[in-house]
Amino acid sequence: MCGRFAITLPDDAMARLFDAVPGNDLPAVPRYNVCPTNDIATVTSADGQRRLRPMRWGFLPHWYKSPTDGPLLINARAESLAEKPAFRAACRERRCLVPATGFYEWTKDADGNRLPWYIHRPDDAPFAFAGIWQDWERGEARFTTCAIVTTQANAALSSIHHRVPVVIAAEDWPLWLGEAGKGAARLMTSPPEDFFAFHRVSTRVNSNRVEGPELTEPIDPDAE
Template identity: 40%
Template sequence: MCGRYTLVARPEEVQALFDALEAHQAPPRYNIAPSQPILIVREDQPGVRRLVLVRWGLIPGWAKDPSKLANLINARSETAIDKPSFRTAMRHKRCLIPASGFYEWQKRKGTRSQPYLIRPSEGDLVAFAGIWEDWTDPDGGVIETAAILTTAANATLSPIHDRMPAVVQPEDFALWLDTRSVDAKTATSILRPAPEDTFEAVAIGSRVNAVGQDDPGIQNPVDPVSSPPADEPAPDSKPDKGQFDLFD
């Protein structure tokens, strides 16, 4: 899964990679957590890409009471097209999610899970495959939300976790975003584990466990714990209300 990630690239870099109409004005984020605003790239009209802030945690358009739903921050790329919560978005509302890396926790025997920063090997931006939805509350207010699609981990990352975000390569951006002429099955065919040299894993300290910690220091490397992997729950991913929040 992907329960935390980071986006610290300059607005101009994001705009250039995605050929977006305008640069975004969101601040650098080192510890983005569920229910917080995330930046997505979508096509509101053919060939026109826009950067938009939405909430992380997809609410299907048909939901009557979102409080009774699980927090849908991830969707398995292998099955999303068939799931009621995701299939409409897979067909009509695909997006790209810019990222400078993500975090994963390796479960360890006899001690706390070891957090890792999974970052692009060349220091570049990457694009996670995503889907978005809009949901209208009883008072007529509209909330836009999104989820990250995941796939099986590649050999580099599988010792840490068995899943990873599905990364869309730049040459496939247009295909993924084109929901008018590219069907969901064809779009899903490009989602596969990233090439082995895409990411590197860096052990980091436990400050990242707290969503209120959002500064460059949480990414400082540490020596990983030496105990072997084991079944142990990863840190909670509940949002911290003191952080930047688009949806108070």
């Protein structure tokens, strides 16, 4: 799964990277502890134009009567995306990219303590998660919401978690965004074995109230 991530790329750099027009209401960056229900920057495409726009992380199906009417759907499994009632229309019609510079996963020690790991490109280059999105409205409440697509972890990451976010390579952005015809389903695979590096980080990131670049810095597990 993917329950926390980091994005440190400035808005103008994100807009250039994705060749997208940035919105005026994008969430502040850098952010080292992006949590569910936060607004996040996403990339969508329509009518020949890409947009960099904010969405609420946590997909709300149209039948939810309130944002808390059911489970918080921050992830969507690639294997069942096309069949799940909550996601099947979005996976065909409303796909997006979620820019990131890293994400967190947790293991547990013998006492059940949650131990965080930071997963990132070896060169710390930004990348893009596969996402799907949905508008949700009840009365005066209106949200544009999204979920990050996940798949089975590759061998390199399976020691940390059995699921991993789907990463869309730059050359495949047009296909995922619907600009290059059909066939996006073939992109929902785990990343190459050498795509990510990872290291233990401080348990301070376990709190959704903590921010700062020190959250991504490696630690000596024995010294914590």
